[in-house]
Amino acid sequence: MALDLACAAAATNPPNNAVVIVANAAMPQSRELARYYADARGIPAVDICLLALPEDESMSRKDYEERLRDPLLEFLRKRKLVDQVRRNPDSIQRNETAWTTLSSSVQYLVLIHGVPLRIQDTRWTLTRVIGDQLKRINEKNAAAVDSELAMLLAGPYAIGGQIANPLFNRHGRDELKSAPGAGLIVARLDGPGAGHVRQMIDESLKAEKYGLLGRAYFDGRGISEGPYYVGDYWIREAYERFKREGFECTLDGAPATWGRSYPMEDVAVYIGWYQASVDGPFLRPDFRFRPGAVACHIHSGSAVSLRTTTDYWTGPLVARGAAATWGAVSEPFLSFMPHVDIFAARLCSARPFGDSVYMSLPALSWQVTVVGDPLFNPFRHTLEEQIRHLEQDGLPDVEWAYLREVNKMVREGRFNTALNYCREKVNATGSLVLRERLADLYARNDLYDDAGWQYEQVIEEARTVETAVRVGARWMLILRLLGDKERADKLEAIIREKWKGSEVLSWLATAQP
Structure with a gap:
């Protein structure tokens, strides 16, 4: 606990040049929201990187590299936020960046509504001779854009499959012994519309001053054994952690999600699983989360799109007032989702939202997108x-x-x-x-x-x-x-x-x- 609080104090207010905002220059709303967030957080306007990006939520690997990754690195070098040297051209493999990071002041990248959400799967097929048989091996290289960008400064890596997250189950960057650029936290201020994003920014700041105010709901499935038991374990542990903080907590162990008639209200925290699209009390027309609410639903397709108020989970949760959430753009497998027990422990120990999610996330260059202000710290102030x-x-x-x-x-x-x-x-x-x-x-x-x-x-x-x-x-x-x-x-x-x-x-x- 003492280690958590000491590290959290340093993480609450990042130093100058630690936050870079990335917006889509082709979308006026994206540019406006970038300025709005920068003003709200006191981030210099010169640290807003405007890039001409596709307006769709999906982008090709080629567009990711040529229109997002490489121009962003150029911006960081010109701003002297990173120190990089060119790699030997002969050593550069397909899809790798041409640069090696020597040092970086950047801790957070904040992607604004309008920056594409996911990179399309453009895997190629390898043919290998194993004994007398030919085997075709497919390597999935689709990913959430922010999860891929978390590897921006980390050096060469294979884009097929997952990369171990050096922040997973850590208490802070000080524990990292890896190369410069490791531990970059990337989140997005995004949702169905620009109004939802403005609300997310405003209510996060309000909740930082006054704390999370409301009830906490945890919707498990009553699983006691088997490969999915761990999901219920995470949720029960998160429930116990918020109870320690004095929240009025409700834990459900029935296999089904809560029904539409369930009298849920004043929700400051919601963690549940496992339904394909938003349902239950969230479908009632007058349902609204409390300001600054932290809400997530564990499902393999919870964030296929964020520009919807009715399909999947992440977009609809934001539309109903959630300020901090996450989801999967494609199948991540349960073990590579954020471990919500770790997330709850870090958040309740006064860590910012972005840090708390990344410290609970085992893999990068993978499928999880983090939605909310990464600097948002609802436990910044004590209860007193x-x-x-x-x-x-x-x-x-x-x-x-x-x-x-x-x-x-x-x-x-x-x-x-x-x-x-x-x-x-x-x-x-x-x-x-x-x-x-x-x-x-x-x-x-x-x-x-x-x-x-x-x-x-x-x-x-x-x-x-x-x-x-x-x-x-x-x-x-x-x-x-x-x-x-x-x-x-x-x-x-x-x-x-x-x-x-x-x-x-x-x-x-x-x-x-």
Whole structure:
């Protein structure tokens, strides 16, 4: 933990010349977004590299090398951000750069909406003589553009297959003993439209000051053995890590993803798997993530396109307000996806989003694209500092920070202190979020009369059907377990009448012993 925090302090504010922005000169929106991000982050305009690139999400290997990779290297050399020397022409193999990096100040490349997403598979077929048989060996060289660019300064490498990521499972660049240019972090500010990207930039900065404010949801599959068990293990470990930080966390272990009626709301963190395209509560028309939300769905085609609000996962998550996410442009295989347990550990230890993903990512020159501001650090400030900022600015969202404080006290075994603190904050703010938690604490201590009064206050004052149904289902289940079916049925009738017509009401059917 001490190592994580010490390294994170240095990573929070990168030094001058550490960030280069890459935009598509052929698209006005791309140029405008590049300037917008540079202004927001205080990055000099001279560190914006404008390149004439294809406007499609897909580009050929030839276009990648001639229109993106080589001109970008030339830009870095002219800006004296890298020191490179030419290689011996006789040693240069097909698809290799002609340069060797001696030193570099660049730590981050930020690709802007308009820069192509993926490199097409242009593999060639090799014929080898093995014994008396001829075998044709295909080498997949398709890749996410940002994953390929992460190798920009690393020297010659084979483009077929994956390259081991030197940052994987590390705590910082200081641990790297490899060649200059290793450890380059590449992410993209991208999504279905320019408006989504602006929102991503704005809300990331807001969440840096005030922290992630909301609930955390983890959708596993209940796998206990076999090759896919590791995916569920990652998700459970991520769940435990965010619980340590005091978040109100929900973990689901059913094989299917959450249904459309699931009363999910106020989402600051979402990690789940395994469905081909966005579904469940995310399809409800009014669903929105909390500002700065971190959200990802593990699937082999989750980011085939980012310019969609309905297909795959990464684009639709961004369209619904997620500020930090990632996905696969093509089949990466589960073991080469970001290990979300490592990601959660690094992010919660105050590392920037880009660092956290790359430290959880085993392979480069491969299929994963990272979407969001790589400098975004939602744990930059301690919980105490977040509460102070929220109180000073008079923001009602302080209720979420208070909730984390309550949950951390409970986790530390200070139950009575947590109960008193929660009760005090409910009286001071009238927060329904805290009142719901107070009811849970009473119920946990078998104080059902007190719990019931608080639950029913929340249900009566609920501003959303999700709140009414979530809290109602919980209290109805307790009542039925206590043998008070009549009271539970009456409460259910009240909720159904008040929120008549909502698809979320079907979730009340789960409130049965």
